[in-house]
Amino acid sequence: GVPVRDVLVADASRRTKAVNAYVSGLGPTRRVVVYDTLLREATPAEVTSVVAHELGHAKDRDVWVGTLTGALGAAAAVVALYLIGSWAPLLRLAGVDSVAEPRAVPLLIALVTVVGLVAAPVQALVSRRVEARADAH
Numbered sequence: 327g328v329p330v331r332d333v334l335v336a337d338a339s340r341r342t343k344a345v346n347a348y349v350s351g352l353g354p355t356r357r358v359v360v361y362d363t364l365l366r367e368a369t370p371a372e373v374t375s376v377v378a379h380e381l382g383h384a385k386d387r388d389v390w391v392g393t394l395t396g397a398l399g400a401a402a403a404v405v406a407l408y409l410i411g412s413w414a415p416l417l418r419l420a421g422v423d424s425v426a427e428p429r430a431v432p433l434l435i436a437l438v439t440v441v442g443l444v445a446a447p448v449q450a451l452v453s454r455r456v457e458a459r460a461d462a463h
């Protein structure tokens with residue numbers, strides 16, 4: 327009951343031994359891609375389970391939501407960087423007049439590191455929930 331346009335087999339064995347599959351595309355271009363390594367290494371029941379998981383992602387529109395979330399997250403990151411990079415007390419603390427100065431690079435690295443440390447558990451939580459939902463499908 328999950329509409330997909332194509333089921334494709336990727337010639338992944340040329341570059342990896344990993345077994346994998348994924349769903350990609352939006353709307354009528356949706357497709358399930360199965361690695362040839364999965365078809366060769368896994369039992370038919372395991373392949374069925376993996377494909378069912380991927381169809382769960384398609385059913386729940388995870389590609390669409392992930393693409394939109396990623397785009398909005400990138401836009402929010404740019405806005406946040408602009409606002410933080412314009413915050414005078416932080417610039418004074420870093421000893422720079424502008425975030426565009428080369429001397430501001432350590433400040434930018436520190437900001438990206440802190441944001442990454444804070445965001446990683448949230449991203450992991452969301453990802454695990456999405457994967458568990460696809461597993462349940």
Ligand SMILES: [Zn+2]
Binds near residue numbers: 379383457
């Ligand atoms: Zn998944």
